Amino acid sequence: MDGVLKELQDHADHPSAFLAMNTGNEYFTVPGRAGVIAYRSAGRYLMQFGGVFAPEGAREELLRDFLDFARARRSTVAAVQLQSEDVSLYARCGFTVNQVGASYSLRLTEFGLKGSRFVKLRNKVSRARRSGLTVSEEPYEAMADAVRAIDRQWLRGKGRHVKEIEFLVGQLGGPGQAHRRLFAGRIAGEPVAYISYAPAFGRRPGLLHDLSRRVPRSAPGLLEAINLTAVETFRAEGAEWLHLGFTPFTGLAPEHEAPSASRPTAWFLRQLAAHGEKVYPAASQLAYKQKWAPHLVLPEYLAFQGRARAGAIWRLLRVTNSL
Structure with a gap:
C-alpha cells in the first residue's frame, strides 16, 4: 500500500483521491511504469475509482492497458468520480461519459x-x-x-x-x-x-x-x-x-454535460437527483456542504466503456451499498 500512496501523492490531482486507499479496492499497475488505477470487481464489471493516477503523458497508455486487462478477464469497465480533465481522455478510449454529481471545496x-x-x-x-x-x-x-x-x-x-x-x-x-x-x-x-x-x-x-x-x-x-x-x-x-467531498446527483447542469453523454443516462440521473433520496442521501449532504458557502464547485463524471448500460449503474449502486 505504500506504493499506492506514493503514486497518489505524486500524480493524483483529485480531492478525493485518498479514498483509493480503502480496504477492498484492487490496483492495476504496469511494472516499471509510474501510475496506478484503483477499482473493484462487481460481477462482470470493473468499477474504477477517480480516473488514472499517473503522469499526464502516461495516463492514456495506462488506461488502455487497463482496458486490455479487463478484456482478458471478460469484464467491462465503468469509472466513477472522474474530473472534467478526464472527459476527453475517456471519450477517446471509447467511453460514454455523463455528469453524475459535483464536489465542493x-x-x-x-x-x-x-x-x-x-x-x-x-x-x-x-x-x-x-x-x-x-x-x-x-x-x-x-x-x-x-x-x-x-x-x-x-x-x-x-x-x-x-x-x-x-x-x-x-x-x-x-x-x-x-x-x-x-x-x-x-x-x-x-x-x-x-x-x-x-x-x-x-x-x-x-x-x-x-x-x-x-x-x-x-x-x-x-x-x-x-x-x-x-x-x-x-x-x-x-x-x-x-x-x-463529492455528492452524487447534485449540481447537474447541461453546461457541464460531456459531448459523449448518453441522453437516457442523463435523464435517469436527473430522476435520481429529484427522487432518489432513498438510494443516496444527496439532499442532506448538499445542505450541509452549502452551509459553508464553498468557494469551488466542480462537476464529476461517470463513464461507461462503450454505451451506457442499466446493468452498470445497478452494479455501481450495489458496490456502494446503495441497494
Whole structure:
C-alpha cells in the first residue's frame, strides 16, 4: 500500500483521491511504469475509482492497458468520480461519459463566518457549545471503540434496511489510517460525534472532510462545531483547502454535460437527483456542504466503456451499498 500512496501523492490531482486507499479496492499497475488505477470487481464489471493516477503523458497508455486487462478477464469497465480533465481522455478510449454529481471545496485562506449568510451556521455552533460540547483531535486507536459505538447508533437511527455507503466514502482503520485525522466531540465526557479527515493532493492540497457521524437525537450543530474546530486547526497549520467531498446527483447542469453523454443516462440521473433520496442521501449532504458557502464547485463524471448500460449503474449502486 505504500506504493499506492506514493503514486497518489505524486500524480493524483483529485480531492478525493485518498479514498483509493480503502480496504477492498484492487490496483492495476504496469511494472516499471509510474501510475496506478484503483477499482473493484462487481460481477462482470470493473468499477474504477477517480480516473488514472499517473503522469499526464502516461495516463492514456495506462488506461488502455487497463482496458486490455479487463478484456482478458471478460469484464467491462465503468469509472466513477472522474474530473472534467478526464472527459476527453475517456471519450477517446471509447467511453460514454455523463455528469453524475459535483464536489465542493473551501479555500481556507478566504474562509470566515462573518456576515448574514452564516447566521444559521453560527447559531448551530453556539447551540452545540452551550450543550456542553467539547471538541478535540484524537488518535483513532484511542477512539476506536467509541467510533464503533457511534456508528452503530447512527446506523440504527437511519432505519433497519439502511446499510453503510461504501467505495465513494472513506473508512476508519485499514492501511491508510496513519494519514487520516480524527476530530471527536464529547458531551459530559461521552463521545457523541466525530469527523475523519484525509489528505488531499494535487493543485489544491489540503484535507478532505470525509467520514462524519453523530448519535441520533443529539444536540443540533455537533458536526458543524467539530468541523469549525478542524477548520481553525488546519488554517493555523497553513493548509490551503478543505474539500467537502463529492455528492452524487447534485449540481447537474447541461453546461457541464460531456459531448459523449448518453441522453437516457442523463435523464435517469436527473430522476435520481429529484427522487432518489432513498438510494443516496444527496439532499442532506448538499445542505450541509452549502452551509459553508464553498468557494469551488466542480462537476464529476461517470463513464461507461462503450454505451451506457442499466446493468452498470445497478452494479455501481450495489458496490456502494446503495441497494
